[in-house]
Amino acid sequence: MRIRELSSRSGLSVPTIKFYLREGLLPPGQASAVGRQLYYGEHHLSRLSLIRMLTVVGRMSLASVREVLQAVDNRGLPLAGLCAVVTEALFAEDASLNLVPERRGAADRVDSFVDGLGWRVADTSPGRQTLTRVLTALERLSGDVEVDIFVPYAEAAMRLAALEAASMPRSLDSEREAATLVARAVLLEAAMAALRRMAREHLVGVAGRLGA
């Protein structure tokens, strides 16, 4: 198809698609035999859809999107590597959580908590830092807080992660599989956030009605 059709089918404007092409987020179209004309395929359509998923649902910057797409295209990368890139990209955006000055000891408590769970997570994983900062912030709000408050969250996280892992392929044999893996990670994270908020809305509403 030509760029006009790619535009109408993807819902993105032609200039935006050209912009993504320039930025290297979208591979160039295929040249016809002789002319200067380029043609785009279904692949381009799904790539555009993935880009929008990452930016809109995953709220990634285009720089992070580029990293993820490179990982998707990197056929030599093992599944764990791809997941790491996605995680990195999802965390990248809230990297500068630099207000809370990380109370002394909080990092150690988080580390021993994570290790206590038996999780094999890199020492440098940004998740540890996020958790440390959340713990510190919670303590500012209401005095000392046991790191154990995270236990139910960790349990839930593990249960869901296990479910998701079960539906992953053993290895990434095609780009399509890689793209699906990435998309599912982002989509299910958004779904969980939405359900959490709805559950809270429900419970608070019901409590209010009972109390009144």
Added chain:
Amino acid sequence: MRIRELSSRSGLSVPTIKFYLREGLLPPGQASAVGRQLYYGEHHLSRLSLIRMLTVVGRMSLASVREVLQAVDNRGLPLAGLCAVVTEALFAEDASLNLVPERRGAADRVDSFVDGLGWRVADTSPGRQTLTRVLTALERLSGDVEVDIFVPYAEAAMRLAALEAASMPRSLDSEREAATLVARAVLLEAAMAALRRMAREHLVGVAGRLGA
């Protein structure tokens, strides 16, 4: 304290604090008896901390932050109202998930799913829309998808929401309570996301090692 001290204790530059004052995110300092000098208190410090939590951890725009702060300051607002504002603000940022054209029927399936859970959630809740779009996107990736894949997520969401609801006050008697409620909602959501990502990193890593 004067603005210089507020700056050093909060870690924010004086111009930034002035900017927040201009934007109405931070209430003006208290005027001394006669002079033109203004003085700031602990309240300003915790307000700044809340602003940064909402922007950095909650990734809200300053416009959303303003709405939330107004709700926090609105002493007449019931607890459920405050929660609704926070939820709204957290969702506001991914409002324009306008790529996926929402497959026919997906919205109905999501609605009956949510109702089937027995959750009392407003028809207009943005969570329904997010879930609809996630479902549609999942179906694009891998054909038909049962809406029931959300069941484990909903269960986990409900369990965590119940825990969080248990530690909420009955009513919001002080601004401090309101601010704490808001902060906890944002922080625990970030913690859950971090733990989910770490759990995935762990599981994928272990699977990779077993498979190899």
Added chain:
DNA sequence: GGTGATGGATAGTTACGCTATCTGCCCCAC
């Protein structure tokens, strides 16, 4: 053969979240 889309390049725009500068005033240490 003409006309409307396309490719490729360059420049401009908008929104956001600050940041810098300026002016006049005021506080307070000396």
Added chain:
DNA sequence: GTGGGGCAGATAGCGTAACTATCCATCACC
């Protein structure tokens, strides 16, 4: 009492990110 630094308030500017618009030569298609 005074001079120098900090402060309030106002206005203007900056930097990044993510597009968007324009141009023009070329080309496909009717």
